[in-house]
Amino acid sequence: MTLQRIEHRAMHGGWQDVHEHASSSLGCTMRFAVYLPPQAATQKLPVLYWLSGLTCTEQNFITKAGAQRYAAEHGVILVAPDTSPRGDDVADADGYDLGKGAGFYVNATQAPWAAHYRMYDYLVDELPALIEANFPVTDARGISGHSMGGHGALTIALKNPGRYRSVSAFSPIVAPSQVPWGEKAFGAYLGDDREAWKQYDAVELIRNASERLPLLVDQGDADEFLQTQLKPTLLQAAADAAGHPLTLRLQPGYDHSYYFIASFIGEHIAHHAKALTT
Numbered sequence: 001m002t003l004q005r006i007e008h009r010a011m012h013g014g015w016q017d018v019h020e021h022a023s024s025s026l027g028c029t030m031r032f033a034v035y036l037p038p039q040a041a042t043q044k045l046p047v048l049y050w051l052s053g054l055t056c057t058e059q060n061f062i063t064k065a066g067a068q069r070y071a072a073e074h075g076v077i078l079v080a081p082d083t084s085p086r087g088d089d090v091a092d093a094d095g096y097d098l099g100k101g102a103g104f105y106v107n108a109t110q111a112p113w114a115a116h117y118r119m120y121d122y123l124v125d126e127l128p129a130l131i132e133a134n135f136p137v138t139d140a141r142g143i144s145g146h147s148m149g150g151h152g153a154l155t156i157a158l159k160n161p162g163r164y165r166s167v168s169a170f171s172p173i174v175a176p177s178q179v180p181w182g183e184k185a186f187g188a189y190l191g192d193d194r195e196a197w198k199q200y201d202a203v204e205l206i207r208n209a210s211e212r213l214p215l216l217v218d219q220g221d222a223d224e225f226l227q228t229q230l231k232p233t234l235l236q237a238a239a240d241a242a243g244h245p246l247t248l249r250l251q252p253g254y255d256h257s258y259y260f261i262a263s264f265i266g267e268h269i270a271h272h273a274k275a276l277t278t
Helices: 059-064 067-074 119-134 148-159 180-190 194-200 202-206 226-230 232-242 258-276
Strands: 004-011 014-023 028-036 045-051 077-081 137-145 166-170 215-220 246-251
Touching: 004 028, 014 059, 014 067, 014 119, 028 059, 028 067, 028 119, 045 119, 045 148, 045 258, 059 067, 059 077, 059 258, 067 077, 067 258, 077 119, 119 137, 119 148, 137 148, 137 258, 148 166, 148 194, 148 202, 148 215, 166 258, 180 194, 180 226, 194 202, 202 232, 215 226, 215 232, 215 258, 232 246, 246 258
Parallel strands: 045 077, 045 137, 137 166, 166 215, 215 246
Antiparallel strands: 004 014, 014 028, 028 077
16 A cells, blocks of 8 residues: 655654555545654554544644654654545535544444445554554554544444553543434434444443453543533443443543643553553
8 A cells, every 4th residue: 555755844853744545444545644753763663543533634633732752752653543534525514523524433334424434444454554564563552532532542442352552532522322422423424223323432332341451531620521522420430330440530620622632641652651562
Protein backbone atom coordinates (compact mmCIF):
# COMPACT_ATOMS: atom_id res chain seq x y z
CA MET A 1 0.00 0.00 0.00
CA THR A 2 1.53 3.30 -1.11
CA LEU A 3 1.96 6.11 1.38
CA GLN A 4 2.47 9.75 0.45
CA ARG A 5 4.04 11.93 3.10
CA ILE A 6 2.43 15.37 2.96
CA GLU A 7 3.80 16.96 6.15
CA HIS A 8 7.24 16.59 7.76
CA ARG A 9 8.23 18.74 10.72
CA ALA A 10 11.01 18.42 13.29
CA MET A 11 9.73 18.30 16.88
CA HIS A 12 11.37 17.36 20.19
CA GLY A 13 14.24 15.69 18.37
CA GLY A 14 11.90 13.58 16.23
CA TRP A 15 9.50 14.08 13.34
CA GLN A 16 5.83 14.95 13.20
CA ASP A 17 4.59 13.65 9.85
CA VAL A 18 1.24 13.32 8.09
CA HIS A 19 0.68 10.67 5.44
CA GLU A 20 -2.04 10.09 2.85
CA HIS A 21 -3.10 6.78 1.35
CA ALA A 22 -5.91 5.03 -0.49
CA SER A 23 -7.98 3.06 2.04
CA SER A 24 -9.48 -0.24 0.92
CA SER A 25 -11.68 -0.43 4.03
CA LEU A 26 -13.22 3.00 3.54
CA GLY A 27 -13.08 3.33 -0.24
CA CYS A 28 -11.53 6.79 -0.11
CA THR A 29 -8.29 8.65 0.47
CA MET A 30 -7.36 8.92 4.15
CA ARG A 31 -4.80 10.81 6.19
CA PHE A 32 -3.11 9.91 9.44
CA ALA A 33 -0.48 11.63 11.57
CA VAL A 34 2.52 9.81 12.99
CA TYR A 35 5.05 11.16 15.46
CA LEU A 36 8.42 9.42 15.36
CA PRO A 37 10.44 10.24 18.48
CA PRO A 38 14.24 10.45 18.20
CA GLN A 39 14.70 6.85 19.37
CA ALA A 40 12.89 5.66 16.22
CA ALA A 41 15.98 6.49 14.16
CA THR A 42 17.81 3.51 15.64
CA GLN A 43 15.26 1.07 17.11
CA LYS A 44 11.74 -0.25 16.95
CA LEU A 45 9.32 1.31 19.43
CA PRO A 46 5.84 0.64 20.82
CA VAL A 47 2.95 2.52 19.26
CA LEU A 48 0.05 4.42 20.82
CA TYR A 49 -3.04 5.02 18.68
CA TRP A 50 -5.02 8.18 19.44
CA LEU A 51 -8.67 8.51 18.37
CA SER A 52 -10.08 12.04 18.25
CA GLY A 53 -13.57 13.35 18.90
CA LEU A 54 -16.42 14.87 16.93
CA THR A 55 -15.48 17.41 14.20
CA CYS A 56 -11.77 16.54 14.43
CA THR A 57 -9.24 15.47 11.81
CA GLU A 58 -5.75 14.09 12.35
CA GLN A 59 -4.62 17.66 13.05
CA ASN A 60 -6.33 18.43 16.37
CA PHE A 61 -4.33 16.10 18.55
CA ILE A 62 -0.94 16.81 17.02
CA THR A 63 -1.34 20.59 17.22
CA LYS A 64 -3.13 21.00 20.57
CA ALA A 65 -2.32 18.17 22.98
CA GLY A 66 1.44 18.65 23.40
CA ALA A 67 1.84 14.89 23.40
CA GLN A 68 5.03 14.74 21.33
CA ARG A 69 7.19 15.96 24.22
CA TYR A 70 6.12 13.00 26.36
CA ALA A 71 6.33 10.53 23.48
CA ALA A 72 9.93 11.61 22.95
CA GLU A 73 10.65 11.24 26.65
CA HIS A 74 9.25 7.71 26.83
CA GLY A 75 10.13 6.45 23.35
CA VAL A 76 6.61 5.88 22.05
CA ILE A 77 5.39 6.36 18.48
CA LEU A 78 2.06 8.21 18.24
CA VAL A 79 -0.46 7.52 15.46
CA ALA A 80 -3.50 9.79 15.07
CA PRO A 81 -5.94 8.88 12.26
CA ASP A 82 -8.80 10.96 10.93
CA THR A 83 -12.24 10.50 12.51
CA SER A 84 -14.22 9.49 9.43
CA PRO A 85 -13.96 8.75 5.72
CA ARG A 86 -13.50 11.81 3.50
CA GLY A 87 -14.20 12.77 -0.10
CA ASP A 88 -16.86 14.07 -2.46
CA ASP A 89 -18.44 10.62 -2.80
CA VAL A 90 -18.71 10.05 0.96
CA ALA A 91 -22.15 10.52 2.52
CA ASP A 92 -22.56 13.44 4.89
CA ALA A 93 -25.25 15.10 7.00
CA ASP A 94 -26.11 18.51 8.37
CA GLY A 95 -24.72 19.13 11.84
CA TYR A 96 -21.46 18.16 13.50
CA ASP A 97 -22.49 14.86 15.11
CA LEU A 98 -23.22 12.70 12.05
CA GLY A 99 -21.32 12.09 8.84
CA LYS A 100 -17.87 13.49 8.06
CA GLY A 101 -15.93 14.09 11.25
CA ALA A 102 -18.30 11.81 13.15
CA GLY A 103 -17.51 8.22 12.14
CA PHE A 104 -17.97 6.88 15.71
CA TYR A 105 -15.47 4.10 14.98
CA VAL A 106 -18.14 1.60 13.89
CA ASN A 107 -18.84 -0.39 10.73
CA ALA A 108 -22.03 1.10 9.34
CA THR A 109 -24.63 -1.32 8.03
CA GLN A 110 -27.26 1.13 6.74
CA ALA A 111 -27.47 3.11 3.50
CA PRO A 112 -25.97 5.49 2.55
CA TRP A 113 -23.35 5.12 5.28
CA ALA A 114 -22.35 1.49 4.73
CA ALA A 115 -20.52 2.30 1.50
CA HIS A 116 -17.69 4.13 3.31
CA TYR A 117 -18.22 4.30 7.07
CA ARG A 118 -16.19 1.28 8.20
CA MET A 119 -13.92 3.01 10.68
CA TYR A 120 -13.82 -0.03 12.97
CA ASP A 121 -12.24 -2.21 10.27
CA TYR A 122 -9.91 0.61 9.30
CA LEU A 123 -8.61 1.07 12.84
CA VAL A 124 -8.46 -2.56 13.94
CA ASP A 125 -7.01 -4.09 10.76
CA GLU A 126 -6.01 -1.80 7.90
CA LEU A 127 -4.24 1.05 9.69
CA PRO A 128 -2.17 -1.13 12.08
CA ALA A 129 -1.06 -3.31 9.16
CA LEU A 130 -0.01 -0.16 7.33
CA ILE A 131 1.87 1.19 10.34
CA GLU A 132 3.62 -2.10 11.02
CA ALA A 133 4.71 -2.45 7.39
CA ASN A 134 6.11 1.07 7.04
CA PHE A 135 7.36 2.29 10.42
CA PRO A 136 9.79 0.99 13.09
CA VAL A 137 7.17 -0.31 15.53
CA THR A 138 7.10 -3.35 17.78
CA ASP A 139 3.99 -5.44 18.33
CA ALA A 140 3.25 -3.55 21.58
CA ARG A 141 0.14 -1.40 21.00
CA GLY A 142 -1.83 0.98 23.16
CA ILE A 143 -4.97 2.94 22.35
CA SER A 144 -6.44 6.16 23.71
CA GLY A 145 -8.83 8.90 22.68
CA HIS A 146 -11.13 11.77 23.56
CA SER A 147 -14.94 11.95 23.68
CA MET A 148 -16.14 10.05 20.58
CA GLY A 149 -12.55 8.83 20.33
CA GLY A 150 -12.59 7.77 23.97
CA HIS A 151 -15.63 5.66 23.10
CA GLY A 152 -13.68 4.23 20.19
CA ALA A 153 -10.61 3.43 22.27
CA LEU A 154 -12.57 1.68 25.02
CA THR A 155 -14.76 -0.36 22.69
CA ILE A 156 -11.96 -1.39 20.35
CA ALA A 157 -9.81 -2.52 23.28
CA LEU A 158 -12.68 -4.41 24.91
CA LYS A 159 -13.64 -6.11 21.63
CA ASN A 160 -10.08 -7.25 20.81
CA PRO A 161 -8.53 -9.05 23.78
CA GLY A 162 -4.80 -9.49 23.46
CA ARG A 163 -4.37 -6.84 20.76
CA TYR A 164 -3.61 -3.91 23.07
CA ARG A 165 -1.47 -3.76 26.18
CA SER A 166 -2.97 -0.51 27.45
CA VAL A 167 -6.05 1.68 27.03
CA SER A 168 -7.10 5.08 28.31
CA ALA A 169 -9.63 7.78 27.53
CA PHE A 170 -10.45 11.42 28.13
CA SER A 171 -14.13 12.34 28.56
CA PRO A 172 -15.35 9.22 26.73
CA ILE A 173 -18.89 8.57 25.55
CA VAL A 174 -19.12 5.41 27.66
CA ALA A 175 -22.71 4.43 26.90
CA PRO A 176 -23.58 5.68 23.41
CA SER A 177 -26.75 3.58 23.40
CA GLN A 178 -28.11 5.75 26.22
CA VAL A 179 -27.18 9.31 25.17
CA PRO A 180 -28.29 11.63 22.33
CA TRP A 181 -25.00 11.64 20.41
CA GLY A 182 -24.86 7.87 20.30
CA GLU A 183 -28.56 7.34 19.64
CA LYS A 184 -28.40 9.65 16.62
CA ALA A 185 -25.23 8.11 15.19
CA PHE A 186 -26.06 4.48 15.92
CA GLY A 187 -29.60 4.87 14.60
CA ALA A 188 -28.22 6.18 11.33
CA TYR A 189 -25.21 3.91 10.95
CA LEU A 190 -26.56 0.68 12.47
CA GLY A 191 -30.35 0.94 12.15
CA ASP A 192 -33.15 0.67 14.69
CA ASP A 193 -32.16 -2.65 16.29
CA ARG A 194 -30.70 -1.59 19.63
CA GLU A 195 -29.27 -5.05 20.17
CA ALA A 196 -26.88 -4.31 17.30
CA TRP A 197 -25.76 -1.16 19.11
CA LYS A 198 -24.41 -3.12 22.09
CA GLN A 199 -21.36 -4.33 20.14
CA TYR A 200 -20.05 -0.74 20.15
CA ASP A 201 -21.05 0.28 23.68
CA ALA A 202 -18.37 0.14 26.39
CA VAL A 203 -20.86 -0.23 29.24
CA GLU A 204 -22.39 -3.23 27.49
CA LEU A 205 -19.06 -4.75 26.44
CA ILE A 206 -17.44 -4.55 29.86
CA ARG A 207 -20.08 -6.85 31.31
CA ASN A 208 -18.78 -9.82 29.32
CA ALA A 209 -15.19 -8.82 28.62
CA SER A 210 -12.89 -11.84 28.47
CA GLU A 211 -9.79 -9.77 29.27
CA ARG A 212 -9.34 -7.59 32.35
CA LEU A 213 -7.25 -4.87 30.68
CA PRO A 214 -7.13 -1.96 33.17
CA LEU A 215 -8.98 1.16 32.03
CA LEU A 216 -7.73 4.67 32.81
CA VAL A 217 -10.36 7.40 32.32
CA ASP A 218 -10.01 11.11 33.05
CA GLN A 219 -13.13 13.27 33.13
CA GLY A 220 -13.44 16.98 33.91
CA ASP A 221 -16.15 17.82 36.44
CA ALA A 222 -16.86 21.12 34.63
CA ASP A 223 -17.40 19.36 31.29
CA GLU A 224 -20.50 20.81 29.65
CA PHE A 225 -21.43 17.36 28.31
CA LEU A 226 -20.87 15.44 31.55
CA GLN A 227 -24.49 14.77 32.55
CA THR A 228 -26.10 14.65 29.10
CA GLN A 229 -23.66 12.80 26.81
CA LEU A 230 -20.82 11.23 28.83
CA LYS A 231 -22.19 9.79 32.08
CA PRO A 232 -19.00 8.14 33.39
CA THR A 233 -20.83 6.78 36.43
CA LEU A 234 -22.46 4.24 34.11
CA LEU A 235 -19.00 2.89 33.25
CA GLN A 236 -18.02 2.82 36.91
CA ALA A 237 -21.16 0.86 37.80
CA ALA A 238 -20.60 -1.63 34.98
CA ALA A 239 -16.93 -2.09 35.91
CA ASP A 240 -17.79 -2.60 39.58
CA ALA A 241 -20.43 -5.19 38.70
CA ALA A 242 -18.08 -7.08 36.39
CA GLY A 243 -15.00 -6.76 38.59
CA HIS A 244 -13.18 -4.97 35.77
CA PRO A 245 -10.24 -2.75 36.79
CA LEU A 246 -11.09 0.92 36.19
CA THR A 247 -9.38 4.08 37.38
CA LEU A 248 -11.91 6.88 36.88
CA ARG A 249 -10.52 10.28 37.85
CA LEU A 250 -12.90 13.23 38.08
CA GLN A 251 -10.71 16.27 37.58
CA PRO A 252 -12.03 19.43 39.30
CA GLY A 253 -12.54 22.52 37.16
CA TYR A 254 -11.70 20.97 33.78
CA ASP A 255 -14.00 21.10 30.75
CA HIS A 256 -14.22 19.11 27.50
CA SER A 257 -11.48 20.96 25.63
CA TYR A 258 -7.90 20.28 24.62
CA TYR A 259 -6.81 22.41 27.58
CA PHE A 260 -7.97 19.44 29.65
CA ILE A 261 -6.22 16.90 27.44
CA ALA A 262 -2.96 18.88 27.43
CA SER A 263 -3.03 19.02 31.22
CA PHE A 264 -3.02 15.23 31.67
CA ILE A 265 -1.68 13.77 28.42
CA GLY A 266 1.76 13.35 30.00
CA GLU A 267 0.30 11.09 32.69
CA HIS A 268 -1.56 9.06 30.08
CA ILE A 269 1.52 8.56 27.91
CA ALA A 270 3.49 7.50 31.00
CA HIS A 271 0.70 5.03 31.81
CA HIS A 272 0.88 3.57 28.31
CA ALA A 273 4.67 3.57 28.18
CA LYS A 274 4.87 1.53 31.38
CA ALA A 275 2.53 -1.12 29.97
CA LEU A 276 4.10 -1.08 26.51
CA THR A 277 7.72 -1.50 27.59
CA THR A 278 7.38 -4.15 30.30
